Amino acid sequence: MAEAIDFSHLVDSVKGLSEKQLTQHFTLYQGYVKKLNEIEDKLKTEDKAKANFSFGEFSELMRRRSVAFNGTHLHEAYFENLEPVGEPQQIKDLLNDAFGSVDKWKEDMKASAVSTPGWVLLTWDKTEEKLKNWILFEHNIGLPVHQNIVLALDCWEHAFMIDYGIDKPTYVKTFLENINWDVVDKRLKEFMK
Numbered sequence: 401m402a403e404a405i406d407f408s409h410l411v412d413s414v415k416g417l418s419e420k421q422l423t424q425h426f427t428l429y430q431g432y433v434k435k436l437n438e439i440e441d442k443l444k445t446e447d448k449a450k451a452n453f454s455f456g457e458f459s460e461l462m463r464r465r466s467v468a469f470n471g472t473h474l475h476e477a478y479f480e481n482l483e484p485v486g487e488p489q490q491i492k493d494l495l496n497d498a499f500g501s502v503d504k505w506k507e508d509m510k511a512s513a514v515s516t517p518g519w520v521l522l523t524w525d526k527t528e529e530k531l532k533n534w535i536l537f538e539h540n541i542g543l544p545v546h547q548n549i550v551l552a553l554d555c556w557e558h559a560f561m562i563d564y565g566i567d568k569p570t571y572v573k574t575f576l577e578n579i580n581w582d583v584v585d586k587r588l589k590e591f592m593k
């Protein structure tokens with residue numbers, strides 16, 4: 401059973417995102433956790449003999465399960481790395497290697513953000529042992545295998561519309577000023593063991 405994490409402390413620490421914007425976003429995240437639990441519960445009792453490509457209760461639940469799962473865990477990754485804490489440490493050299501410089505990586509983040517209605521993820525690609533940016537058009541579509549999520553940027557309109565309207569680039573700039581680099585470093589250390 402998944403349990404929603406309380407991220408309400410971010411209201412006091414994140415700069416440039418209002419209480420209303422953040423609170424609405426927390427509520428949306430809690431909805432994914434609820435749906436994930438509902439799907440997992442129903443899967444326990446659905447008749448697997450009725451599974452079907454066109455339509456079947458079990459099949460529909462299986463098709464939507466990864467939406468609720470990633471909807472839950474991508475939001476947790478985003479809120480965990482959303483807070484102005486620390487400076488880039490270990491990651492600095494890795495960003496230099498992968499993108500040329502930290503500023504060039506930021507340019508890549510901005511360009512990636514306007515290329516998707518959904519997520520931008522900075523990952524540790526285990527196949528090349530290198531940092532990479534990816535874009536996702538849906539919570540559960542577009543993340544290649546063998547990737548560990550180092551940083552998650554929620555670019556869905558619900559993440560910024562209240563404060564920024566359709567001005568996604570300014571929201572991304574705000575996000576880049578609110579990165580919890582301690583969390584990022586901790587994740588990297590874990591992935592690079």
Ligand SMILES: [Fe+2]
Pocket residue numbers: 425428475554556558559
């Ligand atoms: Fe979101």
